[in-house]
Amino acid sequence: MKLAVLVNEGPYQHQAADSALQFVKAAVAKGHEIFRVFFYHDGVNNGTRFAIPPQDDRNITVEWSKLAEEHKLDLVVCIAAAQRRGILDENEAKRQGKSGDNIAPGFRISGLGQLIEAGIQAERLVVFGD
Amino acid sequence: MKLAVLVNEGPYQHQAADSALQFVKAAVAKGHEIFRVFFYHDGVNNGTRFAIPPQDDRNITVEWSKLAEEHKLDLVVCIAAAQRRGILDENEAKRQGKSGDNIAPGFRISGLGQLIEAGIQAERLVVFGD
Amino acid sequence: MAMLHTVNKSPFEKRSLDSALSHAIDGAAILMIEDGIYGALKGTAVSAKIEKALGNLKVYVLGPDLKARGMTEDQVVDGVKVVDYAGFVDLVTEYDKVQAWL
Amino acid sequence: MAMLHTVNKSPFEKRSLDSALSHAIDGAAILMIEDGIYGALKGTAVSAKIEKALGNLKVYVLGPDLKARGMTEDQVVDGVKVVDYAGFVDLVTEYDKVQAWL
Amino acid sequence: MAEPWEEEEGPVKKFMYVNRKAPYGTIYALESLEVVLIAAAFDQDVSLVFMDDGVYQLKKGQDTKGIGMKNFSPTYRALEGYDIEKLYVEKESMESRGLTADDMIIPVEMLSKDELTSLMEEQDVVMSF
């Protein structure tokens, strides 16, 4: 089945990002198609490559990036929410005159329309948040 | 009176950062000394200079930076919490091999001991969170 | 099939379990995840809510979240089914849609 | 002076107002800020809690948070005092310490 | 009946946006509204529900100057211009909060908990904020 996932909280502070990650892994293992994972609200903070969690803890962003590479997942960070919270890719950084960017590999920044499209195209939308 | 403030949530997602900012402004206006503002948990996200909120909205980080400059405030971002969440200064970025940093002017990264010290030195500690 | 309702907060802290239960039709399902699992346990001040809900709803709890918090399957209210993440995925596909009571 | 307790969540969503009220000694103060202000209003399902608390506690609500949410001072339970941020600062200095019921 | 050019755009799904949080204390109310404004461009069947503390989003007379935040409540009045016309508030949520239709910034249809529950079951996609 074609599934979409919405993640509304950043990593570590709430379990939402972990739960979404485990859910996506299980869905992929069962042969379902993940149409898109959309990161909204503080969820955009999943997409920073600047995070360095303690070595004995999981690195949620790295896990998303690996999962995206292995399974060609579409990880979309909401542009409006990302601007508010300081998540930038190279284009955005240039456009906004910021020195450098922090987006992690496998994530792309795009508009809220991508969330609505996920709702239309996927057969189920599963939301993880606070 | 000597006051210390602890901010436990990032800007925008929760009102905590706004409330802390308004409280600090009011305390300064009344002639109180702000010994330190300590940013912990997602509160470290107050310290990113990458954020670009909509033009008709407040820019919380810029307000902290301005306030720090005007009143010589000590804005301390917890290093452990900042590492988990991807807030870096130049030193940390170099030490961790990250390409670039994102700390905003007026903020400094330091250890949790700075929070305990604030608890000892200040006459009141006021906590803002979720 | 009706709706799958997910609840992720402790019923001792937030009221989202109440909201979910009072908006679930006969035959709908409740899945308790994260701190929501505390609502699925026997012998607490809120156990009666789930015992009553089992009359017209299916109730599930996420095993990995239960174990993480030091709770075992035999501490769960009788009639509540324990599922793993694969079971969570199955529930999402079996029910028509999912509502997260965040 | 006793403790100042701050509550920042709606009593319809979270149980933190209950925790604060049940851990405040006679003469302590409760200050409702942010979404906590909904607990200070007349004519709601939770108004009785504050009316009762006024028997042994001082109760304050932050005016700017009240106004932001479209509520006026005359909608506040009688006996609850409205303060601005400067008043919040005064309360912090008047009471011995502050506990935030997050 | 759908017009032929509407058919071309793919299936029309029933989307319900459920607002359960008070405004300003958290950002969910504002960012939910941003989703709804974008959703309006997709020609889907959109409903907005305000229940639990979400009914507070529509309270008249919001004035945020004192907290330094933007008052976004006027945007609810603009929803009609985006052809978003199915707005519902839950009666039980209003009553326990002592609110009436007169307190609302826009006209909304009041549904009982049971009516709302049925409507929710009719949807294809439910997004809750």
Next chain:
Amino acid sequence: MAEPWEEEEGPVKKFMYVNRKAPYGTIYALESLEVVLIAAAFDQDVSLVFMDDGVYQLKKGQDTKGIGMKNFSPTYRALEGYDIEKLYVEKESMESRGLTADDMIIPVEMLSKDELTSLMEEQDVVMSF
């Protein structure tokens, strides 16, 4: 009586760390523990309280392999080595959750709500997570 060399280090304040959140669902339990471990180095009078859902932090038998997170509950057993010995759980919080002292990973003193309230009033600084 304080020894003279202790006097030199400035005042000893009573710090109470109040834990009111369940573990893993949010990070507050873990990051609160990190504060307490640092606090131990400051020679202040430290108390730890577990109340409301915070009592769940001390539940025996935590096994986080299935959720991919680190099980930090063994750290509570290390607190004694840091000379943090005043640990309290609230009786009422335990009872409404069906928990007893046997469920706890470490020995703790059980206080009633009223006893805890009094203890809280005796503190100089209360930090709540």
